[in-house]
Amino acid sequence: MRDPLSSTIKTIQPSGIRKFFDIVSEMKDAISLGVGEPDFDTPWHIRDEGIYSLEKGRTFYTSNAGLKELKIEIAKYLDRRYGMTYDYNKEIMVTVGGSEAIDIALRAMLDAGDEVIIPQPSYVSYVPCTVLAGGTPVIVELKEENDFRLTAEELEAVITPKTKILIMPFPNNPTGAIMEKADLEAIVQVVKEHDLFVISDEIYSELTYVDKHVSIASFPGMKERTVLINGFSKAYAMTGWRLGYACAPETILKQMLKIHQFAIMCAPTTSQYAAVEAMKNGDEDVAQMREEYNGRRRYVLHRFKEMGLKCFEPFGAFYAFPSIKEFGMNSDEFATKLLNSKKIAVVPGTAFGECGEGFLRISYAYSLDDLKEALGRIEEFVTELRAGMDNK
Missing domain, CATH: 3.40.640.10 (Type I PLP-dependent aspartate aminotransferase-like (Major domain))
Incomplete structure (x- = not known):
């Protein structure tokens, strides 16, 4: 039987974002900082309008x-x-x-x-x-x-x-x-x-x-x-x-x-x-969520600074992009070891292009409690990596 697939589609790789998300969904006690999705519920007045439209048969x-x-x-x-x-x-x-x-x-x-x-x-x-x-x-x-x-x-x-x-x-x-x-x-x-x-x-x-x-x-x-x-x-x-x-x-x-x-x-x-x-x-809802994200952004950057992880200051979206070049491993390897060792999922920078090598994408669209726990585990991980490098 001849190949049913387009030669073009076969050259395209699946999204690198979902790989770690799919793994962490099956892992007990794991925390994902990988998916770019707000942790807020849609504001109630917006949901209510959607419900009303259904009730009216629209x-x-x-x-x-x-x-x-x-x-x-x-x-x-x-x-x-x-x-x-x-x-x-x-x-x-x-x-x-x-x-x-x-x-x-x-x-x-x-x-x-x-x-x-x-x-x-x-x-x-x-x-x-x-x-x-x-x-x-x-x-x-x-x-x-x-x-x-x-x-x-x-x-x-x-x-x-x-x-x-x-x-x-x-x-x-x-x-x-x-x-x-x-x-x-x-x-x-x-x-x-x-x-x-x-x-x-x-x-x-x-x-x-x-x-x-x-x-x-x-x-x-x-x-x-x-x-x-x-x-x-x-x-x-x-x-x-x-x-x-x-x-x-x-x-x-x-x-x-x-x-x-x-x-x-x-x-x-x-x-x-x-x-x-x-x-x-919805303007007020947006402003409130933006303020919450901004607080999380500042917290994440502060914690990276405390653990000595280099990260330029992002002024938009809800992501940080820290460098992990000091550890001598590629982004995929680092993310995999972090997940297996500390049950924290992040996205390798290479999911967003080859020039993302040496970086990780970490989303702060998560609760402050989750961020505190996750960043604590990341600090443990990088501390252990540095200790291992010093002992070589």
Whole structure:
């Protein structure tokens, strides 16, 4: 029988994030700091609106692009929070999480051989989605000495005549790095000079701990070049509701919508009604959760400092990215030994690109009690490793 599988799909590796999560789920007394999921319940008033929509029998398809009411509230939110103006009817669509938006944006914009610049370490979907869309990933290695920010010089160095799209993954998963206004100004100049388009993944925009998040789409002349992607999973603790959105020029959004129509039809109706409530009345919930994350962030960094584990200060998302280069083992080996020895699951930095070697992603989207226990075990582990190195 001939091979039923696509040659392209066979080249794509499964997500490196889930490996340790699957192991720890079967391990008694283990603590996972590996999954990027808020430990908060979705705020009750948002859940209540979803329940009410079911009670009212709102269980039918919505329009392909999403509920009109939700798109209007998304437009209001973007104006209120970031001073950006979008036409809800022509420039906004609702998707099944931010991940679908990434996929269909790439498929709508790429021809075979078009190059997509992807800064790494970064979220695991960008490379496989680029490959599946027929594009060619071009990796820019973000550097610790630059606080894992993308510089104009790094971007300029990899642009070729085939370059079409730059992915901007900030605030960043896994590093927690952010791009401030001055950083973005330099990038905007390069993007315009080379006539590029941008896919800006801003799913962690509300989880920024210095000043306020700045979107690259807010710069003059950039809205026309940018697909802005966001969603409800991280800021509103709505991961399981599977709801995101994309904002883009009408010419791009029309084509994204065609793919969405044939592959998805529409995002979950119940989730969309709940999201209307989140957009209208969720700002205070977001602020409270952000403050809690910020306290955990400071605690995690303090504990790393106490145990002598080098870690640059992340100002976004809910991740820390400590270096384990001093121990002379690769990230996967370190994470495996930590799990087996101390029953603590973290994600090897290499899950987010080869340049993540020598680092770990540690999520602080967990209770302070879990963080205290987990970091205590990590301190025991690194102390034992150092003692073993001294005795050699």
